[in-house]
Amino acid sequence: MISIMPLPRRRCQEKIKALYFVSSTRHTLTRVECGSFDPRATGRSNVATMQDVANLANVSLATVSFTINNSKPVSPKTRAKVEQAMKELNYRRNAVGSALARGRTHVLALLYPALQHRLSPTSVRFFTSAADQARLRGYNLVLWPMSNEAEAVTELTSSGLVDGVVLMEVQLDDPRVTELSRSNIPFALIGRTRDTTGIPFVDVNFESAVETAVDRLIQLGHTNLVLVDGGGGDQLLGGYGPVARTRKAFGEVTAQRGLSAAIMSGLHSSAGGRDLAKEFAAQHPDTTGVLIMNEHAGPGFVAGLQQAGYRLPRDISVLAIASSVDTASMAEPEMAVLISPADELGRLGVDALIDQIDKKDDPLPQLLIECTYSPGATMGKAPRKKP
Amino acid sequence: MISIMPLPRRRCQEKIKALYFVSSTRHTLTRVECGSFDPRATGRSNVATMQDVANLANVSLATVSFTINNSKPVSPKTRAKVEQAMKELNYRRNAVGSALARGRTHVLALLYPALQHRLSPTSVRFFTSAADQARLRGYNLVLWPMSNEAEAVTELTSSGLVDGVVLMEVQLDDPRVTELSRSNIPFALIGRTRDTTGIPFVDVNFESAVETAVDRLIQLGHTNLVLVDGGGGDQLLGGYGPVARTRKAFGEVTAQRGLSAAIMSGLHSSAGGRDLAKEFAAQHPDTTGVLIMNEHAGPGFVAGLQQAGYRLPRDISVLAIASSVDTASMAEPEMAVLISPADELGRLGVDALIDQIDKKDDPLPQLLIECTYSPGATMGKAPRKKP
DNA sequence: CTGAAAGCGCTTACAG
DNA sequence: CTGAAAGCGCTTACAG
Known part of the structure; x- marks a missing residue:
């Protein structure tokens, strides 16, 4: 037959x-x-x-x-x-067949702005904790590098390849966020835009971190402070959120407490930190307290200060903001640091995202998490004023 | 009607x-x-x-x-x-519909062993350069965290979600590689297994790096060396490739040159480096030259040496292996370093992968790339022997 | 409890 | 140069 x-x-x-x-x-x-x-x-x-x-x-x-x-x-x-x-x-x-039929891939993307091209140790911790939490809830979270253009976001969200997106390195006026809002897929921010209406986010409470940092220095007698950061990002977009908020808070808090205050910016690298220290020594001879929010530059900055003749903490105190103990410990002496709640942010960001996907119609979370202080050998009493 | x-x-x-x-x-x-x-x-x-x-x-x-x-x-x-x-x-x-029809998603995965949970600065550079190269060739490369189990690899490769895989952090006898070979999807290693027959890879030439490092120290008069690394990984799997190869090469080269040599291991953290230095000072008082292959621990190790009373490079010379200038520059003084060719490895690894996907039947590439030396303030003449 | 069939959004061999 | 239709590997409303 x-x-x-x-x-x-x-x-x-x-x-x-x-x-x-x-x-x-x-x-x-x-x-x-x-x-x-x-x-x-x-x-x-x-x-x-x-x-x-x-x-x-x-x-x-x-x-x-x-x-x-x-x-x-x-x-x-x-x-x-x-x-x-x-x-x-x-x-x-086969997940592709399944995805087509269900409209779900069970893959989440953590968007990483490739242009910026440095993934700080703290960002790595966002990623690993976010991935862990996603797995716990039955999803795969992958780190998805992309340009800063909104167009790239559209491409991803309309591809159907991911069920949701967590965005990091948010600018105050971020076109990617506008694009995400327009899209149909759920998203959450680690960070926040200027206007956060209707946008789920988790972020560091930079404002309170700055206040804590300044007050700790005041308690040690410091009255002349400098904030060192990593630059404002794209100014057209209102700047990189953490830097913009930290500067604003620093300005307000120091003014309110009646302190002398200035701001410096440098590159996101150890060499950048060393350069900054040289510049600092030249420009701010009377400053005795430094807040540094530039993770890559921290240890280099501390090294540079000592090369410029400062002894820490006798001549000057340094406090790292939104960094990690590990980075702080690369400096000699070890820096005091307000530790970024990176693990918590990664976890909560993923929770915020998955809650939306799984259609819990809880209100959209908007959370600010505090940094925690870890002591170090770079904090000491202000030296007596020079005559 | x-x-x-x-x-x-x-x-x-x-x-x-x-x-x-x-x-x-x-x-x-x-x-x-x-x-x-x-x-x-x-x-x-x-x-x-x-x-x-x-x-x-x-x-x-x-x-x-x-x-x-x-x-x-x-x-x-x-x-x-x-x-x-x-x-x-x-x-x-819609990329999912397209993927189902074509059997192609145009997504590549860089597998990242989540268990190990530290992504070194050098690994971050693998990732960014691999992603760049993938984009250049019309693919998206994402960092895909997963457990070290072969099972997890199977899940991904059989899901149809990715067209190919680049594996990092390879063990000498790595079940994930066995699994990849069994699977139908193209892959390439950054690193290599013990037996590399028929397996496309790109890797650092650790053997020649060690030889270079030892010879540079010899030229400065050092005859008593220690290798500091980050531990061997899972010994059942023959150990983490870079560590295993470096130790072997170190043993051979120092024996051949007639030097005193020892090996120490510590945690992958700055604090781990500080602890190692303390231990080192106690156990190896006669050693004057150190090769350190443990990126996270480097700056802490240098700091710890100085706390233990060494002056660098007068009392001791330190050379970092397969690390980066940026990490080396976090130490004070800045470390000399054999720079890992991370950008090149990322790029070549992706090329090796995409060449297979695009069905060029070139022979499978197996490449070893050299480190390049960058001077630093931690290299100096061996001190005169103690009496 | 089980199955036939339509549908998800595409690609492509085949036939004009 | 263009189109009708089958197929990719699944899910699920509907009907037993």
Whole structure:
């Protein structure tokens, strides 16, 4: 009983148990056993599909799906057959097919602005803690580098490849956020824009961190302070959020407390920190207290100060803001630091995102997390004023 | 002329210009204009599909596809119509549909072992340079955190979500590599296994780096050396490649040159480096030259040495291996360093991967890249032997 | 509890 | 140069 059949485009898909056909892909007249399909026996790629499992288990495709997803009751007997078949074929669900049918990939993207091209140790911690939390809740979170342009965001959100987006390194007026709001996919910010109406975010409470930092220095008798940061980012966009907020808070708090205050910026590198220290020594000879918010530059800055003749903390006190103990500990002496709550931010950012995806209609979270103080050998009493 | 039709499951898909039907999703008797479909006017998600574009441009779905992909000749007139329609609908191709049809997502994964949980500055540079190169060649490369288990690799490679994989942090006998070899998807290593037969990789030439490092110290008169590293990883797997190879090379080179040599390991942190220095001072009082291959611990180690009473480089010389200038510059004094060719490795690793995907059947690349020396203030002549 | 079939949004061999 | 239709690998409303 040989019959020449119209060919399915790529492969035998129906529950026909045995028939002969001319395969356009294999150029032969072949007997094909769909009922006991062994993918390794054919010329094609050796991954089994759900249909293969169904054929082997002698059930329908639908039943296999119900079994795998627990989406409908399946009798123990059937379940056993299906599971046996899956094991035999070493079956793995294809996530792309599933994604197309469901509209879900279970992949989340942590957007990383590639232009800026430095991923600070603190950002790495956002990433790892966010990834952990995502996994805990059944998602994969990947770090997705992209340009700062809104267009790139659109491309990703409309691709269907990810179910949601966490954005880092937010500018005060960030076109990417506008674009995300326009898109249909859920998102959350680590950081925040100027106007946060209706936008879920988690961020460091920079304002309170600055106040804490300044007050700690005041308590030690310092009255002449400098804030060192990493520059404002794109000024057209209102600047990089952390820097803008920190500067503003620094200005306000020092004014309110009646202190002398100035701001300096440098590169995000250790060499940048050394240069900054040289510049600092020249420009601010009377300053005795420094807040530094520039993680990469911190240890270099401390080294540079000492090369410029300062002894720490006798001549000058330095406090790192929104950095980490590990970075602070690279400096000699070890810096005091207001530790960025990076792990918590990563976790909460992912929670905010997944809560939206899973359609809990809780109000959108907007959270500010505090830094915590870790002492170090760079904090000391202000020296007596020079005569 | 009202007719009640059997409903397509989710939406109007055919080229019917206008008809009435009862929508199960919208619970109304509605007039639907498929010919001039405006996604914003309906209740459903506002993303246009290729069918919407085809309807608006009055061409077939296939023609839209040909236009977008330049996969068949299309008349200028038709092309213009299609492009106009795409613009009007703000159309973006859905990557999941495309991926299912083509078997390609154009996404590559850089696998990052989440268990290990530190992404060194050098690894960050792998990532950014790999991502850049991927983009240049038309792919997205994302950093994909996963456990060290082979099972997790299988899950990813069989998901269809990525077209290829670059693996970092390779162990000498790495089950993930075995799993990748078994899978159908292309891969490349940054690093290498013990047996590299048939496996495409790019790696640092640790052997020559060690030789260079030792010889530089010898030239300065040092004869008693210690190698400080970050521990061997999972010993069951033959250990972390860079550490294993470096130790072996260090043993061989120092033996061959007739030097005293020892090896120490510490944590991957600055505090770990400080602890190591203390231990070092106690255990190796006669050593005058140190090779350190532990990026996170470097600056802490240098700081710890000085706290233990060493002056650098008068009493002791330190040379960092496979690290970066930026990390070296966090130490005071700045460390001399054999710079890891991270950018090049990232780029070449991606090239090796994409070459396979794009079916160039060049032989699989197996490349060792040299470190380059950058001077620093931690290298000096060996002190005269103590009496 | 199980199955046939439509649908997700694309690509492409085949036939004009 | 253009189109109708099958297929990619799944999910799920509907009907037993």
